[in-house]
Amino acid sequence: MIITILGPTGTGKTTLSLELAKKYNAEIINADSTQIYKEMNIGTAKIKDFENITHHLINIKNLNEDYTIYQYQKEGREIIENLLKQNKNIIIVGGSGLYINALLYDYKLKEEENTIINKDIQTMHKELTNLGIDIHINNKQRIERLYKRHIINKEPIIKEKPKAIYDSIIIGLYENREILYENINKRTDEMLKEGLLEEVKELYNKYPDSKQLKSTIxxxxLILYLNNTISLEEAIEKIKQNSRNYAKRQ
Structure with a gap:
């Protein structure tokens, strides 16, 4: 049995995944793109206590290492196949819809090359829009990925609906928008009390060129604040605003 838990940030996906894993003696596969990386703990709301439940694809990469959706799909499907052969129950949980879809549907991904793009996000977004690709301009990583795929490598755009390759029970968690936004604001304040600023300082000093660090809400x-670009108050408000905007797209 495969259970997939999805939904916006701050809706209790992790708590539910632990409860179901205990009930069904299941192993958990992480589908949150930020929790793949080690040391990014507070700001990603990473689970603190695994409660003796086996978790996969979490804390597997350093912040100076690249990790693509192609690699995630390949490794994730290998884990799924191995667990199914052992008659194990599986719970996939996370807020990254692209990662969940890459596991469950027949998306044919290719290994990405580290191509340097000398164009700004606005230009890339406009060219993709002209191709009929609808994507939010704030989703910078996906814009770069799609630009490489369809503009640089000229891969065709496949508009056929992908087919599921695994049967999965889908559990979608949702919350009233006002309550969700209030929860996001509270969680941001709690992260700061737990030491988020100190975590960012430490990681930025250790990995000043980390693309993942510089692109994660x-x-x-807070890196902008550390670089004296904005005030701490502005940085905190931006975290809350960007988190709310991200929750809209999940």
Whole structure:
């Protein structure tokens, strides 16, 4: 049995995944793109206590290492196949819809090359829009990925609906928008009390060129503060705003 838990940030996906894993003696596969990386703990709301439940694809990469959706799909499907052969129950949990889809549907991904793109996000977004690709301009990583795929490598755009390759029970967690936004704001304040700023300082000193660090909500805003680009109050408000905007797209 495969259970997939999805939904916006701050809706209790992790708590539910632990409860179901205990009930069904299941192993958990992480589908949150930020929790793949070690040391990014507070700002990603990473689980603190695994409660003796086996978790996969979490804390597997350093912040100076690249990790693509292609690698995630390949490794994730190998884990799924191995667990199914052992008649193990599986719970996939996370807020990264692209990662969940890469596991469950027949998306044919290719290994990405480290191509340097000398164009800004606005230009890339416009070219993709002209191709009929609808994507939010704030989703910078996906814009770069799609630009490489369809503009640089000229891969065709496949508009056929992908087919599921695994049967999965889908559990979608949702919350009233006002309550969700209030929870996000509270969680941001709690992260700061837990030491988020100190975590960002330490990681930025250790990995000053980390693309992942500079693109993750909660980290990129505080890096702007550390670089004296904005005030701490502005950085905190940006974290809350960007988190709310991200929750809209999940």
């Amino acid at each position: 909660g980290y990129k805003e």
